[in-house]
Amino acid sequence: MKIGDLAKRTGITAHTIRYYERIGLLPHAHRDGSGRRDYGEDSVVWIGFLSRLKTTGMPIRDMLRYAKLRAQGDSTGPARAALLSEHRDRVRAHLAEIHSALTVLDTKIAGYGETERMDPNDADNTKDNITNPTGARQNRLGRD
Amino acid sequence: MKIGDLAKRTGITAHTIRYYERIGLLPHAHRDGSGRRDYGEDSVVWIGFLSRLKTTGMPIRDMLRYAKLRAQGDSTGPARAALLSEHRDRVRAHLAEIHSALTVLDTKIAGYGETERMDPNDADNTKDNITNPTGARQNRLGRD
DNA sequence: TCTTGACTTAGAGTGCGCTCAAAGCCCTAG
DNA sequence: CTAGGGCTTTGAGCGCACTCTAAGTCAAGA
Incomplete structure (x- = not known):
């Protein structure tokens, strides 16, 4: 299975899969003849488990x-x-x-x-002045 | 109430209170004679509500x-x-x-x-090689 | 054969929510 | 009176988890 297929099956992007490998969350993938990552079903299961951990906020x-x-x-x-x-x-x-x-x-x-x-x-239910009546600076969150 | 007191009562830091004001989450605080922020009970309640929203992940x-x-x-x-x-x-x-x-x-x-x-x-329960057997680079998350 | 698109790398950039630094002013306890 | 600590500002820095860019290689379908 190529990285793109694995991405589709796990719902995370190929970028993120490589990132996970880089930081050690995924094992170094086996490579095919042309040096590309080749995955098996076990990768799907492991990423699925990681995703569950992530869901719980780990x-x-x-x-x-x-x-x-x-x-x-x-x-x-x-x-x-x-x-x-x-x-x-x-x-x-x-x-x-x-x-x-x-x-x-x-x-x-x-x-x-x-x-x-x-x-x-x-x-x-009080209605005090919550916005920015002066022209004071606001950061990127201010626009909305 | 001074910003430090409000911080103690709400459990967020004075830094964060000023940050919230800056981005518009808190109204511009009234100032006392020497230009310092002076808060009332309503600020405690409002920050409490914001904290609850935060708890729910908003x-x-x-x-x-x-x-x-x-x-x-x-x-x-x-x-x-x-x-x-x-x-x-x-x-x-x-x-x-x-x-x-x-x-x-x-x-x-x-x-x-x-x-x-x-x-x-x-x-x-499989035990494939999950760590980094080669000396490949790992980012800051790698040390642990 | 050509073209399209998925793959490769190292490294930079993003968005969020703070968190801190620097430099200076002011209040209060001793 | 002095020392300590809390306050003020602007602006930079941080930790997390991605997310993307650039420049290049390669494979498979029209």
Whole structure:
């Protein structure tokens, strides 16, 4: 399988695949007769797993630690399990935070439904000057 | 309240508060006699809300859109509600993805518990060469 | 045969969200 | 009165994860 095919099958770009190889997240790919990268099914599965880790917010440096343990063989199983389960715990904690914030959002959205009630405990129903009335500089985020 | 006090109460740094003001996320603060920023309770509440949006992964450019609608007054209520509820939907979708990825993680962690079973469908139980056996360059992520 | 397009490399650039540096002013405790 | 620390500004720097450019090689279809 060529790098472009692998890209299509995994949903990441060929650029990113090369980048992952460069930093050590992917093994050095085997090359075909003309020096091009040639992949097997295992690459699809491994990238799929990396993508899942990424979905859960794992930083690349941690994926790298995982990949290196993996490369050291079966004896690192417990270490890998520990790495993953610590990560899982962090993700669950983060998930709880998001849920809690979402509840606040739900309340606020529901509040907008009721014809512009001005709850004094709802800071967002105050209308102080949030934009930039002076001509003061704003960075690239300012245009919008 | 001085910027340092506000920083302590909101959990973001004074640097970040000034940055938020610069890009328009916070209103221009009132100054005391000696030209220093002076804040009220409303700033604590507003930053708290921004932090919740941040927790849910809203990019600053969207917070900015929200802040600008807010500054335009009560008539933008429906637009603000729309913005928030679209965001809420995205967050919920992302949450579902994370949950699904977590399930995979759970399975893998459980798999490590069973004395190194080699499931052929589990790519991570293969041990191909994942690190950099040649002396090829790696960027800053490589050291670890 | 020609052309198109995918591939190769090293290295530079991007977007996000801060984070810090430098140089100087001002308030307060000792 | 003095020292320390917090405040002010402008502008640069950083960490992350890509993302793209330039210049070139190569393979396969019309």
